[in-house]
Amino acid sequence: MNNPVVIGVVIAYFVLMFAIGAWANTKMxxxxxxxxxGQSLGFFVMAIASFSSIQxxxxxxxxxxxxxxxxxxxxxxxxxxxxxxxxAAWFLLGSRLNWIGKKHSVYSxxxxIxxxxQDRTSHATMSVAVFIASIAYMTAQVTSIGVIISLLLGTSVATSAWIGSLVVAAYTMAGGMLAAVWTDLIQGVLMVVMSVGLFFFAVQVAGGWVPMLGTISSTSAELLAIDGVQSPTYIFAFGLLxxxxxVGQPQLLTKFLMLRDMTQLKWGAAVAGIAYAVTTLFSVGIGLATRSMTITGDAPELENIDDTAIWFLDSVTHPIVGGIALTGLLAAIMSSASSFITIGASSMMRDLPGAFGIRVVREVLWSRVSTLxxxxxxxLLTLFLSQVVFLLGALGWAAFAAAIVGPVVMSIYWERATATAATVTVVFAILGNMIISSLAARDVISVPTYMQVGGISLLVSIVLFYVVSLMTSNRHPDATLAFLYGGPVARTDGSLAATSPAASTERPDHV
Known part of the structure; x- marks a missing residue:
């Protein structure tokens, strides 16, 4: 693209992100x-940050x-x-997680868990799982970052992936989740505005909504059918996933721990859900318009479907409009990446050592090292894998869902839930998804087209958690819902001596 105006917009956007990171660093x-x-967010900031970290x-x-x-x-x-x-996440988890977070100084x-x-094994297992799944989910973001920056700057996709990823790492290392949330707010608003504008523009380019659907229906009617390209079982499993x-995505769950006043939770679900629904207009408009244009000969048959949005913005829109839109697309990607970077870094730096009774003294410093x-x-994993962005994202989503829905969501409602069941479920969720996906990516195995591995693994993990919980019991006397919601405040240094007074998390570790 190499348009001076576009490059200027990209640079201005990067400078704004760095400025937010620098501001957040002063609050660290x-x-x-x-x-x-700092558990200081209002509902609007939290809701927009929640949707933008997922979209x-x-x-x-x-x-x-x-x-x-x-x-x-x-x-x-x-x-x-x-x-x-x-x-569902808001009404099932919001108030409970906010209460638990403030009562027990829960940050992740x-x-x-x-x-x-009150069990070291399940705590350590979940820490490793969150770290691995964060990397898996990040691969989708890195792939997208590489494609977009390569188009904007003319560098190779691999080089662009490094450039974009290090930019996100820089402002996240400076300001942590505080920087991530406030950049998410700006990025989320930008995504909503961009999605609405480009939806109407794309439909107009394709001749209007009805003519566009008529063109698609004339040669590819299956694209407009519920049981079209994929089998109904596949779509059902994907929808279930x-x-x-x-409700099992940590980038959403951790936002509940950040809310300043849980009485504002009732508004968050509507704001986040509507904002997410609006941004799907981007995919619907450009995806269907490009398909219609391909049929009429106004667009080439794309070999890589990940190029759909990029091709449209680069070839159909005005260079300046397309460049600004690509920057907005980059914002969407970075908003999710920054959250996962912080979540994954926390699991490696704070949670895993804490599970073994190791207290990290300079937590902020080591959080930054873990981030990088x-x-x-x-x-590196992105350059190794060759799957499309949608499937890479689904891999991370499925791994988190299978690992968290049972051990976290079910356990805060169900007294009978056990640490052993949590450990077994997490191991299954991570290994099952990762092994099958990696083998399929290398053509070592083939997964039937009517199966959606993520949705099936989620169902199996829920059943597994339930069955193992019935067959086992908890060892620690405080592994109860009574303690979780009404017991003494737990320590935050990884110790399981939860009846002691709360330890302060304020340390002179700002570097």
Missing amino acids: KSAKEFLVA SGWGMVGGTGQTYSWGLQALIAVGLFAPFGFA VPDL RVRF IFVGA TLVVLSV
């Missing part, structure tokens, strides 16, 4: 600010490509179920 007193934004490169780049390939089935599989998943999903089960899996480590590993 302890791990509380770095990991949960990412997977949803906008991958979702557009999947709409181009699947048609309306992609909208059903993702766009229809995700907003309801937001609502592994922290929830620590307080609920998106709906149920939404996670980013480097994510880029």
Whole structure:
């Protein structure tokens, strides 16, 4: 693209992100600010940050490509179920997690496991799982970042992936989750405005809504059918994965730990769900318009469906409009990446050592080191894998959902839930998803087209957690719902001596 105006917009955007990171760095007193934004968020900031951290490169780049390939089935599989998943998460988890977080100084999903089960093994297992799944989810973001920056700057995709990832790492290392949340707010608003404008523009370019659908129907009617490209069982499993899996996404769950006043939770679900639904217009408009243009000969048959949004913005829109839109797309990707970087870094730096009774003294410093480590590993894994963005994102989503829905969501309601069941379920969720996906990516095995591995693994993990809980029992006397909601405040240094007074998290570790 190499348009001076576009390059100027990109540079201005990067400078704004760095400025927010620098501002957040001045507020950095302890791990509380770095990991949960000081538990100081209002509902609007929290709601927009929640949706923008989920609507990412997977949803906008991958979702557009999947709409181009699947048609309306992609909208059903993702766009229809995700907003309801937001609502379910808010009403099932919001007030409970906010209460637990403030009572027990919980800053992460592994922290929830620590307080609920008072067990080192399940705590350590969840810490490792969150770190691995964060890297898996980050691969989708890194892939998208590489494609977009390569188009904007003319560098190779691999080089662009490194550039974009290190930019995100820089402002996240400076300001942690506090920086991530406030950049998410700006990025989320930008995504909503961009999605609405480009939806109407794309439909107009394709000749209007009805003519566009008529063109698609004339040669590819299956793209407009519920049982079209993919089998109904596949779409059902995918929809189930998106709906149920939404309550198992740590980038959403940790936002509940950051809210200043839980009485504002009732408004958050509507704001986040509506904002997410609006941004799906981006994928629907550009995906269907590009498919219609391909049929009429106004667009080439795309070899890589991930190129759908990029091709449209580069070839159909005015260079300046396209460049600004690509910057907005980059914002969507970075909003999700920054949250996962912080979540993954926390699991490696704070949660895993804490599970073994090791107290990290300079938490903010080591959080920054962990942040850089996670980013480097994510880029390296991205260059190794060759799957499309949508499937990479689905891999991370499925891994989180299968690992968290049982051990966290079910356990805060069900007294009978056990630490052993949590450990077994987490191991199954991570190994099952990772092994099958990696082998399939290398053509070592082939997965039947009517199966959606993520949705099936989620169902199996829930059943597994239930069955193992019935067969086992907890060892620690405080592994009860009574302690979780009404017992003494737990310590925050990884110790399981939860009846002691709360330890302060304020340390002179600002570097």
